[in-house]
Amino acid sequence: ETGVTQTPRHLVMGMTNKKSLKCEQHLGHNAMYWYKQSAKKPLELMFVYNFKEQTENNSVPSRFSPECPNSSHLFLHLHTLQPEDSALYLCASSQEGRADSVLTFGAGSRLTVL
Amino acid sequence: QKEVEQNSGPLSVPEGAIASLNCTYSDRVSQSFFWYRQYSGKSPELIMSIYSNGDKEDGRFTAQLNKASQYVSLLIRDSQPSDSATYLCAVNSGTSYDKVIFGPGTSLSVIP
Numbered sequence: 001e002t003g004v005t006q007t008p009r010h011l012v013m014g015m016t017n018k019k020s021l022k023c024e025q026h027l028g029h030n031a032m033y034w035y036k037q038s039a040k041k042p043l044e045l046m047f048v049y050n051f052k053e054q055t056e057n058n059s060v061p062s063r064f065s066p067e068c069p070n071s072s073h074l075f076l077h078l079h080t081l082q083p084e085d086s087a088l089y090l091c092a093s094s095q096e097g098r099a100d101s102v103l104t105f106g107a108g109s110r111l112t113v114l
Numbered sequence: 115q116k117e118v119e120q121n122s123g124p125l126s127v128p129e130g131a132i133a134s135l136n137c138t139y140s141d142r143v144s145q146s147f148f149w150y151r152q153y154s155g156k157s158p159e160l161i162m163s164i165y166s167n168g169d170k171e172d173g174r175f176t177a178q179l180n181k182a183s184q185y186v187s188l189l190i191r192d193s194q195p196s197d198s199a200t201y202l203c204a205v206n207s208g209t210s211y212d213k214v215i216f217g218p219g220t221s222l223s224v225i226p
Contacts, residue, residue, distance in 0.1 A: 042118070043158075043202070043216040090157055102148065103204075103214065105157040 002026055004106035006091050012112045013081065021076040021109045023091030032074040033103070034066060035090040043090070049074060050096055081113045118205050118217035126223045133190040135220050137203030140184070146206040147179055147186045152219065153199045162188060193224045 004025045013019050025032060034046040046060045049068040063085075065077040074091055091106040117140045127133045135149075146165055150158035164170045164177040164186065176189040186205075190197055203217040 040122075040218070042218045045214070102160050102163060103158075105159070108157045 004091055004093055004104055006089075006106035006109050008109060009107060010110045010112075012114065013078070014114050015081060015083070017081075018077070018079040020078065021089055021091075021111075023074040023076075023106055025072055025074075025091075025093040025104075025106075027093055027095075027104060029093035029095045029104070030071055031094045031096045032068060032071070033092040033094075034074065034076050035092060035105075037088040037090055037108070039087075047076075078111075081111075083113050086111055086113045118203055118215050120201075120203050120217040120220045122218055123221040124223050125220055126225055127193050129193060129195060129224055129226050131193050133193045133197065133222055133224070135188040135190075135201050135203075135222065137186045137188075137205075137217055138184055139186070139203075139205045139215075141205065141207045141215075142181075142184065144181075144184075144205045144207045147177070148204040148206070148214075149175075149177060149186075149188045150202040150204060150216075151199045152202060158202055190222075193222075195224045195226050198222055198224050 007022045011019060031050045033048050036044045036046055047066040063080050067075040088108045088110050090108045092103040094101045094103050119138050148160060149162040151161050152158040162172060162175055162177040164179045167179050167181055170177045174191045178187045200219040200221050202219045204214050206214045
C-alpha cells in the first residue's frame, strides 16, 4: 500500500445509522486532516491532527467525531447525520515542519445520507 | 474572512492552446501557494507550488505569483484533452498546513 488510502469509497446511510470512515497514510507524515467537499463549494477543512493531537476543529457539528489513534490512522465517526451532510470526505496527510510541506489526499469516501 | 477566489468557469480552450487560470486571495501575509488538479470523481493532486514572486515552470505548467497584487495564476501550454479537470488554487497563510484555504476551483475543458 502506498500514499493515503480511504475506506469505504462509497457509503449510503440513513439518518439514524452510525458508521465510520477510515484513513491510513503510508508516507510517514506527522499530520492528518479531514476535508469535506460538497458540490459547487470549496474544500472545507474539518479537523487537523498533528502528532495525534487535534489542533483544529472548524466548528464541525458534534455528529462528526474524529479519532486519531496513531500518526498513521485517522477515523471519522458518523452518527445521526443529515441529508445535507452528503458529500465527498477527503483525508489528507502532510509532514509539518518542512517549508515545502504539501498535502497528499486520499481517494475520498463518497457519503450519501438518506 | 480570509478568501481565495477563482473564476468557476467552465473555461474552454482548443487543443494546443494556452489555458490561463487565475486566483486572487485576501490575506496579505500568505506565504505558500498551490495549484491542485482534480479530475471528476477523483481526489485533488498537487501539480505546482510557488513561494516567491515571479514565475515557476514545470514542463507545460507555469505558475505566476504577484504578492503585491495578491494574485497567482497557472498557465498550461499546449493544452491537451487530458488536462480537462477542475483546478483548485490553495493558499497557506501560516507556517503549518492547517491554515490552507482552497478556492472553489475552475473547470477547464480542452476541446480536441
